[in-house]
Amino acid sequence: xxxxxxxxxxxxxxxxxxxxxxxxxxxxxxxxxxxxxxxxxxxxxxxxxxxxxxxxxxxxxxxxxxxxxxxxxxxxxxxxxxxxxxxxxxxxxxxxxxxxxxxxxxxxxxxxxxxxxxxxxxxxxxxxxxxxxxxxxxxxxxxxxxxxxxxxxxxxxxxxxxxxxxxxxxxxxxxxxxxxx
Numbered sequence: 001x002x003x004x005x006x007x008x009x010x011x012x013x014x015x016x017x018x019x020x021x022x023x024x025x026x027x028x029x030x031x032x033x034x035x036x037x038x039x040x041x042x043x044x045x046x047x048x049x050x051x052x053x054x055x056x057x058x059x060x061x062x063x064x065x066x067x068x069x070x071x072x073x074x075x076x077x078x079x080x081x082x083x084x085x086x087x088x089x090x091x092x093x094x095x096x097x098x099x100x101x102x103x104x105x106x107x108x109x110x111x112x113x114x115x116x117x118x119x120x121x122x123x124x125x126x127x128x129x130x131x132x133x134x135x136x137x138x139x140x141x142x143x144x145x146x147x148x149x150x151x152x153x154x155x156x157x158x159x160x161x162x163x164x165x166x167x168x169x170x171x172x173x174x175x176x177x178x179x180x181x
Contacts, residue, residue: 074121078112084128099123
């Protein structure tokens with residue numbers, strides 16, 4: 001009898017496998033087709049993204065070339081900032097007001113600790129292209145801080161001469177002498 005039970009069990013397993021294969025076969029084909037389609041879609045998306053990036057770069061390049069040199073990369077060096085400021089004979093505070101930043105920013109740029117932002121870099125570039133006379137004319141009669149700028153002669157003419165006020169020498173000596181006692 002054990003032979004009969006083993007044979008029956010083997011036959012049932014064979015029929016079950018046959019039935020499963022019959023049902024799973026078309027599903028395997030469907031899954032394989034879907035995987036091919038997903039792979040094809042991924043390739044298509046990658047190609048489109050690559051084309052889009054190329055298109056954005058070419059559009060950017062076209063816009064930048066249309067805008068001219070203003071939008072191109074601006075070269076910057078801490079040494080250049082310091083040299084230009086010294087050439088103009090300006091303090092950090094005055095130079096900073098001319099550019100539109102703080103004196104601390106100029107210090108950071110000159111020491112190389114910081115780098116200017118795009119707007120400040122563009123205004124620095126504009127100022128850097130000017131000579132001493134142009135910058136002074138840009139400042140105008142009023143300084144960057146709003147105060148009237150005067151030369152030495154104007155200062156001398158504007159104020160009365162200071163007189164030395166002091167006590168006669170004898171009185172000073174007398175006072176010193178009294179302190180020593």
